[in-house]
Amino acid sequence: MVPGVDRPLRNAEEIKFHVGTAEASGKLYLLDDGPWEANARGLATVALAEPLAAAAHDRFILRRPSPPATVAGGEILAAEPGERRPPRKALIERLRAYQERLAGHDPFSPEGVRARVEHALDRAGPKGATRAEISRTALLRGEAVEEALKALAASGAAAPLDSERWIHAQACRAAVEEIRAIVKEAWAGKQAFSVPLAQLKKERDWPAALWRAIEENLERSSLAARRGGKLIDPAAADALSPQDRDLAERIGAVYRETGFLSPRPDELPARLGAAERDIERILEHLCNEKRLIRLAKTVILDYGHFLDAQRKVVEAIKAKGSLNSADFKYHIDSSRKYALAILDYLDVLRVTIREDAERRLAPNYEQRMLK
Incomplete structure (x- = not known):
């Protein structure tokens, strides 16, 4: 806020927004507590009534339309297209994080460019972003993006997913931990011995390179191994109860003995005197262990x-x-x-x-x- 303002700025107040030689009408929405008195500083969103050419780090001034008066000025931290404003809490967190990354550096200095590239990657989340996407988001030349990515990789803040796509280290860790938590929960109760990858991927639109990194992490830590389209519990055999081991041996014997005239899975409960749920769970385990193979819903072979x-x-x-x-x-x-x-x-x-x-x-x- 400029000194000597005759009255404070209030939330949703009508203003005139000036950047460069352009001007547009709009409303000012205070993100920090208001109203704002003279000399106040804070974060705010300006919702314009019409499109205007502006970008992050452009300088601007705000004027009251009536009576005409300059009341504030500052620097654009983010420019968003569209009519809907981002949720207040999320926007405050995002802008504060960006300010902390910049840490007072000139946004066009090497440190500032690195902060802008890291912020673009952070916003991309687990999908990551290509060099071209980062360049468009941060409004930086490709050469500057390349240098910043090298520096971020050296510091451990970012990593390449493949030859083009990069991911923020925090987003990568969060994605890995999310899947690790799902797998741990599945193994904990021993109610399942595998997790279908197709379902996990359907619910998460993540790039293939990230899924490969997740699978490598799971296998490296011996938490899960990939078998076909599933993640399986490598310690399942050791964790079977004596009753489960007995049932597994009996099921295996049935399929060894029946050869190419094997029973349907739904015939096993009556044949073996076991619950359908337990039969299905042990069938899954035996297929994971390559003792059986399921060719179709009703066809299983040794x-x-x-x-x-x-x-x-x-x-x-x-x-x-x-x-x-x-x-x-x-x-x-x-x-x-x-x-x-x-x-x-x-x-x-x-x-x-x-x-x-x-x-x-x-x-x-x-x-x-x-x-």
Whole structure:
């Protein structure tokens, strides 16, 4: 506020906003407690009635429209498009954090540029930002952004996710801890032995590079391991109760003995005298341990039997050039239901390729065969 103002500035007061040679009408919303008397300093938002060309660190003055008088001036810390103002509390925290990062440095000095780049990364959150996105957000040249990123990486404040995208270290740590907490909770009650990655990713629009970093952290700390599309508990086998171990052995024996005529999962409770919930939990564990393999919702095989079927498919196609389910069922002495489930699963693995009713070997199929 300028000295000698005849009356204090109040929240939602009509003002004239001047920056450079441009002028626009608007309303002043005080973020710090008001009203503001002469010589007061604080944070405020100006909501303009029309668009105006302005950017962070431009200087401005505020005038009262009637009677005309200059009442305040200052520096723009952030310029936001759109009609909706950010929530007051979040905006105050964001602007205070930005001021602390600048720490009184000229925003165009090397220290100030680093603070602006770090602030842009912080605002990007777990999605991170590319060099070009940072350049647009912070209104800085690419060369300046590159130098600032190098300095931030050296200090541990930022890290590259890949060749283009960067993330603030705090956002990366928060994302890792969020997933670690979910995994720990899942393992704690031993009610689940795996967490589907697809569901986690659906709920969090994070870049693939961040998910890779999270998985590496989980594996490095032995908290979880990736198996296909799931995170599994590597210590699950050691944590099984005696009752669970017994049930696991009984289920495993059923699938070893039944081969390619295995029972549906919903048939096991009556067959083994166990609760459906416990059956499903142990089936999940046995699949994670590669003792069983679930080919479809109702088709589960002993893992060794599946490997045998996979070998037979490859040998049959090598011998005749192609294979269909009607013929394959005789190779495994089973029904078309099981033959189709096996062939469909090999299609998903890209071991085989379906052409009408026939299957052929996919290019480089050896690299995708299960072992």
